[in-house]
Amino acid sequence: MHRRHKKILQIKDNDGEWLLEERQIVNHLNNFFREMYQASTMEHVDEVLGFVNKVVTQEMNDILLADISLDEIKEAVFSLGPQKAPSPDGFSGSVRI
Numbered sequence: 001m002h003r004r005h006k007k008i009l010q011i012k013d014n015d016g017e018w019l020l021e022e023r024q025i026v027n028h029l030n031n032f033f034r035e036m037y038q039a040s041t042m043e044h045v046d047e048v049l050g051f052v053n054k055v056v057t058q059e060m061n062d063i064l065l066a067d068i069s070l071d072e073i074k075e076a077v078f079s080l081g082p083q084k085a086p087s088p089d090g091f092s093g094s095v096r097i
Contacts, residue, residue, distance in 0.1 A: 019025050
């Protein structure tokens with residue numbers, strides 16, 4: 001069975017010019033996604049956060065940031081149903097000791 005590979009043969013750059021060579025297309029797409037996901041400096045953060053209602057209290061945050069105990073791990077693992085469908089990592093709730 002042959003698998004068809006889809007390929008971008010041409011794409012317009014930011015100036016509306018067609019890029020036809022593979023290297024040009026690859027560079028353009030790399031730059032596009034690099035700029036899209038690059039961290040930028042945030043201005044007026046404190047001012048913006050002033051409009052956001054606090055939902056998590058300091059006490060809740062401390063609990064969320066605390067280390068996980070061995071008892072919490074045991075409780076979570078042993079509460080899984082052994083015959084349940086596997087999770088995305090492929091493991092079911094079945095535990096062997």
